[in-house]
Amino acid sequence: MNKQDIGSIKQLLSSPKNIVIVPHKNPDGDAIGSTLGLYHYLLKGNHNTTVLTPNDYPNFLKWIPGENTILKHDSQTKECEALIHEADILFTLDFNAFHRTGNMESVLAQSDAIKIMIDHHQAPDDYATYMFSDVSMSSTCEMIYHFIEMLGDTNLIDVNIATCLYTGIMTDTGSFRFLSTTSTTHRIIADLIEKGANNTEIHNNVYDTNSYNRIQLLGCALNNLKVIPNSRAAYITLSQDELNSYNYTKGDTEGVVNYGLSLEGVVLAAIFIEDKQEGIIKISLRSKGNFSVNEMSRAHFSGGGHTNAAGGRSTLSLQETVDKFISILPQYNNALNHE
Ligand code: 5GP
Numbered sequence: 001m002n003k004q005d006i007g008s009i010k011q012l013l014s015s016p017k018n019i020v021i022v023p024h025k026n027p028d029g030d031a032i033g034s035t036l037g038l039y040h041y042l043l044k045g046n047h048n049t050t051v052l053t054p055n056d057y058p059n060f061l062k063w064i065p066g067e068n069t070i071l072k073h074d075s076q077t078k079e080c081e082a083l084i085h086e087a088d089i090l091f092t093l094d095f096n097a098f099h100r101t102g103n104m105e106s107v108l109a110q111s112d113a114i115k116i117m118i119d120h121h122q123a124p125d126d127y128a129t130y131m132f133s134d135v136s137m138s139s140t141c142e143m144i145y146h147f148i149e150m151l152g153d154t155n156l157i158d159v160n161i162a163t164c165l166y167t168g169i170m171t172d173t174g175s176f177r178f179l180s181t182t183s184t185t186h187r188i189i190a191d192l193i194e195k196g197a198n199n200t201e202i203h204n205n206v207y208d209t210n211s212y213n214r215i216q217l218l219g220c221a222l223n224n225l226k227v228i229p230n231s232r233a234a235y236i237t238l239s240q241d242e243l244n245s246y247n248y249t250k251g252d253t254e255g256v257v258n259y260g261l262s263l264e265g266v267v268l269a270a271i272f273i274e275d276k277q278e279g280i281i282k283i284s285l286r287s288k289g290n291f292s293v294n295e296m297s298r299a300h301f302s303g304g305g306h307t308n309a310a311g312g313r314s315t316l317s318l319q320e321t322v323d324k325f326i327s328i329l330p331q332y333n334n335a336l337n338h339e
């Protein structure tokens with residue numbers, strides 16, 4: 001995002017506007033943190049601002065300041081679409097292609113609002129009037145901080161904005177340990193704590209509010225963990241029956257894929273989760289070093305994401321999807337064994 005773009009956006013935001021902010025489907029901590037962080041910032045400019053999510057998000061995010069104002073497109077379709085039609089400005093956060101919003105895709109694509117993309121995923125589509133796209137960024141929340149900084153407004157960051165942005169940086173960096181975590185990330189985190197983000201409380205709210213069922217489901221997932229030593233890979237499966245028997249709710253499988261990656265010597269981890277309602281197997285891929293799960297997912301699993309974290313899906317059965325994964329590994333053995 002160049003100085004000219006920032007100047008134009010500053011001008012645009014200098015008088016109250018109708019603004020809609022949208023994250024990707026199945027929003028995670030970074031998606032909810034960045035949209036609500038921006039929401040609280042825009043309220044200070046007296047804009048009429050609403051966050052619209054394609055669908056619901058996990059309970060462990062249902063404490064973030066402003067969360068109760070979010071409208072969900074799948075259950076509040078009419079209200080959401082009316083707001084999109086009236087919007088002067090549409091911010092799209094933590095994704096870069098409209099299909100990532102599921103059923104919101106066509107209404108967003110048809111909107112004639114000014115579109116501002118803020119995102120850190122690879123290969124952005126070309127829909128935005130103003131595009132702030134940077135794959136080196138740890139999180140969209142870190143980019144929202146930079147965005148506010150470029151607008152010269154870090155003095156406006158209050159406890160609500162700080163709490164939202166801290167949450168997304170924390171969740172997208174695996175609590176500040178992934179490769180994308182830089183000294184700048186830590187400087188921003190330090191500033192957010194100074195502005196009132198309560199790091200212990202945020203960590204507790206997100207990570208220490210497990211249900212008994214969720215931990216039992218984790219036990220089931222760990223029992224299903226398999227290792228393929230030749231490919232330095234590990235994978236976990238969860239069938240719909242297994243999810244049902246532990247009363248699965250949204251978010252219960254978040255982070256489970258990382259247990260595969262925690263095994264010594266493993267550089268590629270996958271989880272395959274059966275979703276009978278959508279008729280798909282939801283896939284999460286994680287890697288260490290330079291091995292790109294983004295490329296693997298784009299090539300084989302209709303998805304994408306980042307070098308070390310990507311998602312995808314398959315319409316094959318759970319067993320067939322696992323078989324496919326195992327069958328494509330040999331072509332990557334060279335790269336996997338040089339990590
Ligand atoms: P997760 O495995 O947690 O669903 O996703 C890992 C990362 O990949 C997240 O940053 C997520 O936004 C991204 N991602 C997940 N699914 C897709 C997809 O279908 N396409 C793209 N481009 N990114 C995805």
Ligand code: MN
Nearest residue numbers: 030094140172
């Ligand atoms: Mn993100």
